[in-house]
Amino acid sequence: MITSVTRRLALGLFAGATLMATAVSAQDFPNRVIKMVVPYPAGGPTDVIARIVAEEMGKSLGQNVIVENLAGASGAVGTRTVARAEPDGYTIVFGNNQTHGNNMFLLKEPGYDAIKDFAPLAGAGAFEHVFVVPNSLPVKSMQELVALAKKDPGKLNYGSTGVGSGSHLATELFMTRTGIKMTHVPFRGAAPLVTELMAGRIDVSNSTLPSVLAQFQAGEMRAIGIASPQRNPQAPDVPTLREQGITDADAESWAAFFAPVNTPKPILDKLSGTIITILNKPDVKERITKLGFTLNVRDPEAFKPYLAKEIQTWADVIKTANIKAE
Structure with a gap:
């Protein structure tokens, strides 16, 4: 007969073995290739930043870190793949306000929960938004764009990188703040x-x-306003919306690194510490900033309240704009 003392002893031994195994696995981590999923096509700015970080992670951790594009x-395709991956630190994702925010409201079946299924590793910063027009459009400022849009509501079209994207x-x-109407064309x-x-x-x-x-630096299109509190050093000649009399319309598309939620904490800590150190390296900062990305590195505890606030902000925008889930 198994006595209560025997049972407690067995449970204690099992718990000790589990903790020891976790400690050993964390100590040995990584001992094989790490996969960083980018849930978008190759070649875009998100992909470029991920590859810069992955390369540096490989140097720091002594194992290759490969980027896999699952668009x-x-x-949602790449993001749900990581949510369902083994929580061992060998599969992580470079997500953003769309994958870990807006999809919760705009996709009927995203296949994951952005909060419950992931552990933040590091907030990287944000992509600022800039209004651009073709050279053939007769506007050179935000006020001229607003005036043209108001002449014939819905005639002008605007492109975005998809329903629910930051753009x-x-x-x-912006349309809510200015009272204009344009037709959405998602890509x-x-x-x-x-x-x-x-x-x-x-x-x-x-x-x-x-x-x-x-493209606009080469004169292939025209930039007429940046939606941020101050001008960007990579585009110093582009005035902000605020400078042009448009308030409360600033927006940014943040980006961050995540792992599956049940990844052991020692492994999360190792990944997080490595990524944060890399993002703060002067040469890495220079390479990423030149892309037009604004670095604002946050550790997991600092990123969590920022994430919650951002999700609420854009949930309100989605409701106000009456955007329906697909």
């Missing part, structure tokens, strides 16, 4: 949007700065 369903919701916020990522904008088939886009920086 689809507004970033979509930031433009909805699958930044590359096709930029192509159509330069061709003049899209009238305007409130795009993330890295996705259009090279």
